[in-house]
Amino acid sequence: MDLLDNLALGFSTAFLVQNVLYCFVGVLLGTAVGVLPGIGPTATVAMLLPITFNFEPVTALIMLAGIYYGAQYGGSTTAILINLPGESSAAVTALDGHEMARQGRAGPALAAAAIGSFFAGTVATVILAVAAPPLADVALKFGPAEYFSLVLLGLIVSIALARGSALKALAMIALGILFGTVGQDIYTGTPRFTFDQRSLYGGIDFVSVAVGLFGVAEILRNLENESTRAAVVSKVRNLWPTRSDRRRIVGPILRGTGLGSALGVLPGGGHVLASFTSYAVEKRVSKRPEEFGRGAIEGVAGPESANNAAAQTSFIPLLTLGLPAHPVMALMVGAFIVHGITPGPNVINDEPALFWGLIASMWIGNVLLVLLNLPLIGMWVQMLRIPYAVLFPMIILFAAIGTYSLNFNAWDVYAIVFFGLLGYILIKCGCEPAPMLLGFVLGPLLEENLRRALIISRGDATVFLTRPISAVLLAVAVAALVVAVLPTIRKRREEVFTEEE
């Protein structure tokens, strides 16, 4: 069995002492930051990215992946205990999870989230291992025309799934792409939009963009009204779910895992959509829909499983196509490139130890998450008491140091301020920051493949329609755009998102 051999290779890599250690450090840091309200996984990964530059590539990626799903998981703890979801996908968990906590059943809620996440993570890791190689084979046949269409599709689907105005999301993508063109032109070497600043020849560093958009802008939003946080944290006891709880969470976990695995592959807010959809599904199939919103354990187990499954399968487009599905994956692309590896279909053949090691480490990371979270829950609860007035200076300082240490370039630090302020204004006006970051990362890819495809086709733009795979991808992109813009469908989409909010 190929798969078994590959997994064996993966586990032998992932079980190396330094890899397990840094997987643990990543999961620990991720959970810690995820638990802290007001800072999401994107800002966390962006800030901690420079730390991993000195490591071996596989170790660095294992640690970053650990930070990502650790943060994803930590967010749900906060959502349950103090009703402050760390990021959008945990917002659903807060509905019933916090209600359970208020009824003194925080323990079972946390346990349901942990068990669901672990199960979903395990299954999704297997799906990743099974689905990635054939997809990478397909992707290897892609030429520039297909890649162009694929990137375009990815960008457009990301807005169809995001919430808020589709028009603004499209404009945000374009904005990201434009900032992505700053720097030397790939074909002619002409410096573009650099204002004769040598430091800008290499382009704007994407860590600056990410830290500005997701760190600084977010902090400014939070400082708008400095109400003291309700620091009433409910006591956690009786961690273990009762027999009836256990029976009630089996179905939601299975359904959530399936939904999450499928939706996680989609670009954009796949994991957000997954948890919202799972909640809606559980409510529909439940025999006691009236309990939802009043502390139904199904409403915690389902979305948490979906969320975690999606977090794992969102690595599929990254590892097979080199396409990041959402901002954190965009940062992972940066991490690959820093280590001299181009993410995409070649990774699996050129770097099998890295590819399978990363997959295997996700499973190990999930085990570590359960071990970390259930027994140590008291420690995380204590972390919730750290006041925001300590947190935000820490985020700003670490972000500045981290960004500076990338290239020892002061302009990267100034760029944080620029993107922080721009992002703050735009977010205030109802624009989502995620499409902009995706546009920024994917823009150069879009331009390169557009130009290359047209050179190969001798300037014939119909090449995108005459090559079948490219034509299909473009057709899907158009369909997604229609779905995103059409008012009637939009309305229903908004219902899915706003339900129970």
Place this chain on the structure above:
Amino acid sequence: MERRKSLADILAGGIFVLIGGAFVVGSLGYSLGTPLRMGPGYFPLLVGAVMGALGLAIVVKGLVAGEVITLTAVPWRAVAAIVIAVVFFGFTVRRLGFVPTSFVTALLTTLASSRVRPWWALAVAAGLTLGATLIFVVALQLRIPLFGPWLQF
């Protein structure tokens, strides 16, 4: 969702038009080339024009039937404190060195909160500086001098 004239839409659309326009004007300064062999200006011109058009559409929509978003007050104090803190960091980290720069940056950042108490801010800044030094310089071996040329006599 209620829809009517929306300041947020007009503002956002205006920003898109402005930046899109700037990129279009900038692109015209580079060689455009032909579709077969695009010059450096072609792609940004295209995307800039698309964004300008989208921005215009958002403005028009904002005038007729925009998304109703209440624009909350801007925390000017926080904006100023954070901008100054980060720019200070970028400007002085080479000159003052890691430790003093981190301390001042953290201190300036704490001023972003309107409820900051002086002693407490100093304590936070000192704690964060110590933590950052331990993490970035001691553990991660970041090659930034602890005290820079401005402080060496």
